[in-house]
Amino acid sequence: xRNARLIARLDVKGPNLIKGIHLEGLRVIGDPQxxxxxYYEQGADELIYxxxxxxxxxxxxxxxxxxxxxxxIFVPLTVGGGIRSVDDVRAMLRAGADKCxxxxxxxxxxxxxxxxxxxxxxxxxxxxxxxKRTGPGKWECFTDxxxxxxxxxxVEWCRRGYEAGAGEILLTSVDQEGTRKGFDTALIEEVSKxxxxxxxxxxxxxxxxxxxxxxxxxADAIAIADMLHYGRATLPEIRAAALEAEMGVRQDVEVA
Amino acid sequence: xxxxxxxxxxxxxxxFSVARAIETAGGEPVFASRFAEVRDAERLLLPGxxxxxxxxxxxxDKGLADAVKAFVExxxxxxxxxxxxxxxxxxSLEYGKHEGLGLVPGHVGAIPSADEAGNRKVPHIGWSRLLxxxxxxxxxxxxxxxxxxxxxxxxxxxxxxxxxxxxxxLAEADYQGFPVCAAIRRNNITAFQCHPEKSGKVGLQxxxxxxDQ
Numbered sequence: 001x002r003n004a005r006l007i008a009r010l011d012v013k014g015p016n017l018i019k020g021i022h023l024e025g026l027r028v029i030g031d032p033q034x035x036x037x038x039y040y041e042q043g044a045d046e047l048i049y050x051x052x053x054x055x056x057x058x059x060x061x062x063x064x065x066x067x068x069x070x071x072x073i074f075v076p077l078t079v080g081g082g083i084r085s086v087d088d089v090r091a092m093l094r095a096g097a098d099k100c101x102x103x104x105x106x107x108x109x110x111x112x113x114x115x116x117x118x119x120x121x122x123x124x125x126x127x128x129x130x131x132k133r134t135g136p137g138k139w140e141c142f143t144d145x146x147x148x149x150x151x152x153x154x155v156e157w158c159r160r161g162y163e164a165g166a167g168e169i170l171l172t173s174v175d176q177e178g179t180r181k182g183f184d185t186a187l188i189e190e191v192s193k194x195x196x197x198x199x200x201x202x203x204x205x206x207x208x209x210x211x212x213x214x215x216x217x218x219a220d221a222i223a224i225a226d227m228l229h230y231g232r233a234t235l236p237e238i239r240a241a242a243l244e245a246e247m248g249v250r251q252d253v254e255v256a
Numbered sequence: 257x258x259x260x261x262x263x264x265x266x267x268x269x270x271x272f273s274v275a276r277a278i279e280t281a282g283g284e285p286v287f288a289s290r291f292a293e294v295r296d297a298e299r300l301l302l303p304g305x306x307x308x309x310x311x312x313x314x315x316x317d318k319g320l321a322d323a324v325k326a327f328v329e330x331x332x333x334x335x336x337x338x339x340x341x342x343x344x345x346x347x348s349l350e351y352g353k354h355e356g357l358g359l360v361p362g363h364v365g366a367i368p369s370a371d372e373a374g375n376r377k378v379p380h381i382g383w384s385r386l387l388x389x390x391x392x393x394x395x396x397x398x399x400x401x402x403x404x405x406x407x408x409x410x411x412x413x414x415x416x417x418x419x420x421x422x423x424x425x426l427a428e429a430d431y432q433g434f435p436v437c438a439a440i441r442r443n444n445i446t447a448f449q450c451h452p453e454k455s456g457k458v459g460l461q462x463x464x465x466x467x468d469q
Contacts, residue, residue, distance in 0.1 A: 002375075002432055005382050043456070045383055045410075070272055072280065076410060076454050093270045098412075098454065121306035123379050123412045167379055196369070198381050220377065250383040252406040252458065 001248040005221035006211075006238060007046040008039035008228055009202060012081075013053050014061050019229050020052070021178030022146060029229045033068050039228060040073045042235035043253030047077050048170065048200075048223060050101065050128075052145045054082025063095045070096025080128050080170070081145075086115050093120065101170045103128035104143040107150055107157070110164055117165030126200075127166035129154055131187055132174040139187055146174040155190045162195040169195060170223070173203040180206025180226060185217040192218030208233065208241035215247045259283040259467050262297030264324065264340075266314050269305035274337070277453035281464040294323035299332060299466070302447075304339025308348040308364060308415065311339045312356060321357055328359055328445060333469040335399075336447030341440065342417055344447060350415050360442055362419040368434055376432045383408040384429035384450070386438055386458075391422045398426060399446050399465040400439070407458045409450035411436065417449060 010017050010032050017032040029035070036047055047069070051062045066079055079092050080101030089100045106113050106127060116125045130146050131139040131154035139154035158169055171191055173184035183204045192199055201219035205211055211222045227233050233241075235253075242249045261278045263271055265287040275285035278301075288294050302324060304311045315321045328334055336344055345356045348364035356364070367378050385408045388395060395401050411429065417437040419425060426446065427439040439448045446466070452459035 002377075003382050003384065040456070067272075071276055074273070074277055074280070074454060074456050074459055076412070076451075094272070096270060096272050098270065098273075119306070122414070123381065124306070168381060196377055197379070198377055220382070250408045252385070252404055252408050253456075 002220065003248040003250060004215050004219065004242070005045040006235060006242070006249060007048055007200060007221050007223045008036070008044045008235070009048045009050070009223040009225040010036060011050050011052045011225065012062060012065060013051070015065070017229065018052065019178065019226055022174055024146065026052070032065050035229065036069050036073060039235060040075060043239065044075060044235055045250055046075055046221070047073065048101070049077065049079045051081030063091065066092065066097050067095040078126055078170070080126070085112070086119050089116050089120060089124070093124070099124050099126050099168070101126040101128040103130060106161065107141060107143055107152065110160065113161055113164035113166055117167065122165050122167030125166050126168045126170050127158065127161035128170045128172070129158055129161070130172050130174050131184070133184065133187075137186065137190070142174055146177070154187070155194060158191045159194040162197055166197065168198045168200065170200045170202060176204030177202070178226060179204055182206060182210040183214040183219070185213055188214055188219050189217045208238055208245070211238065211242065212245040212247050258298055260286055260298045261301050261467070262286050262288045262293065262299065263301045263303060264294055264320060265289045266318050266320055268311050268314060269303055271303060273453045274301065274303055277460060277463050278467070281460050281467055283463070283467045289318065289320070291319055291323040294320055295326040297327060297332070299469070300324070300327050300334050302334070302336045302340035302343065304337065304343060306339065308339060308342055308350040309352070309354045312343055312354055315343065325357060325359065331444045333466065334445045335466050336445070337453070338413065338449060338451060341447035341449055342415060344445065345417055345419075348415065359445060360419060360424065360440060361421070362417060364415050364417050367414060367416050367431065367436070376434060379412060379414040380431050380436065381412045383410055384431060384436065384438070386427040386429060389422065389425040389428050391425060398441055399462050399469065400427060401465055403458060403461060409438065409448070409452065409455040409458060411438075411450045413449055
C-alpha cells in the first residue's frame with residue numbers, strides 16, 4: 001500500500017497566515033509560526049508555505065517566515081510564491097526550505113524547471129499548478145494565485161513539467177479551493193495518468209472523506225488548510241480517519 | 257567524548273536543518289571546509305542532496321574526499337545522510353557511472369521505476385517505516401537503539417544503495433515491494449538514505465543516539 005503524506009498548507013500574505021476562497025477573498029488567520037509549530041507537534045508529515053501575493057508584487061516575504069520555521073520544525077518545508085530563478089531557489093534553500101514550488105515563472109519560462117532540477121535535483125523542484133475547469137474533462141492553468149488565465153491545458157502542462165525535470169506536482173484546484181466541497185478528483189485522476197511523479201492534491205478538503213476520495217483517485221499527498229486553520233479537525237483526528245478508511249499514512253506519530 | 261559534530265560543508269544543500277537537529281538533540285554543530293578540520297573531527301557528518309556526480313566532484317575538488325577517508329580510518333563515529341551515504345560506495349549509476357569514495361563496497365543504482373500501473377513512483381518521497389533486516393538481530397548498540405517499533409522516517413530519493421554484504425544493512429524500508437536500503441553500518445560508519453533531520457522526533461532521537469556514540 002502506498003503511504004500518502006498529510007501536509008499542512010499555509011498561505012501567507014506579508015507576515016500573516018491567511019485563508020481564501022477560490023484563492024481570493026482573503027481572511028487573516030494569525031501568526032504562521034504559531035500554526036506551523038502546532039501542526040508539527042501534531043504530526044504533520046510536511047509543511048507547504050505559499051506567498052500568495054509574491055508574484056503579483058514581485059517580492060517575497062517568506063524568507064523570514066521560513067528561517068524561523070526551520071529552527072525548530074523537523075519535517076520537510078516546501079516554499080512557493082514569487083520564485084523566478086535558480087538564485088531565488090538557492091536563497092530559499094539557504095533560508096531553510098527543502099523544496100520550492102514554482103508556478104508563474106515556470107509557465108513564463110519552462111526552461112526554469114530544468115535549470116532548478118539540474119542544480120538542486122528533481123526532488124527540490126515542485127511544479128505548482130493552479131488548474132481551473134473550463135469544460136468537461138478540461139482544465140487550464142492560472143498564474144498569480146488564480147488571477148491570470150494562461151489558456152494552457154493543465155494536464156498537458158503537468159506532463160511537460162515532469163519531462164522538464166519536476167519531481168513533484170502541487171496540484172491546486174482553483175474551483176474547489178476554500179469551498180470545503182472536496183477535491184477535484186477527476187483532475188487528480190487525469191494528471192496521475194500522465195505523470196509518474198507524486199501529486200499533492202490541494203484545494204477543497206472539507207471532510208476526511210474528501211481526503212480518502214483524493215487518495216483513491218491517485219493523490220500521493222493531501223494538502224490541508226481550512227480544516228486545520230479553523231480547527232474543524234486536528235491532524236491526529238485526520239490521521240486516525242485515514243487509518244480507519246485503510247488509507248496508507250504514517251503510523252508512528254506521537255503527539256506532543 | 258564531547259558532543260561536537262563536524263558537518264562537512266562543501267557547498268551542497270541546506271545545512272541549517274542538520275545543524276539545528278544536532279543542537280536540538282543536545283550536540284554542538286561545527287561546519288568544516290578544510291582538510292584538517294574534517295580529518296581531526298571528533299564526530300563527522302557528511303550531508304548531500306541532489307545528484308551524485310556534482311556532490312562527488314565538489315567533494316573531490318575541494319580536497320575533502322581524502323579528508324573524509326582519513327577521518328574514517330581514525331575509527332571515530334561517522335554519519336552520512338542521503339547523497340552523503342551514497343558517496344561512501346564504490347560507484348553510482350546516476351546519469352552515467354561515477355566513482356564514489358569506496359569506503360563501503362557496493363554501488364548505488366536506480367529504484368526500479370514504476371510498473372505499467374504506475375504503482376511505484378520515483379522519486380520515493382515520503383515517510384516509510386524503518387525495518388530491521390533479517391541479517392541483524394538487534395538495533396542495540398546502534399543509532400537506532402530505543403526507537404518505537406513502528407518508527408518511520410522521511411525519504412526523498414530516486415537512487416538506492418546496494419551494499420556488497422547484506423550484513424552491513426542496518427535498516428530497510430518497504431517501498432511498495434522494493435526493499436530500500438534505509439541505513440547501513442560498517443565499523444565506525446553509519447549512514448542513512450532517509451533524512452533524520454526531517455523525520456520529526458524519531459529523527460531527533462537518531463541524532464541524539466549518534467551523539468552518545
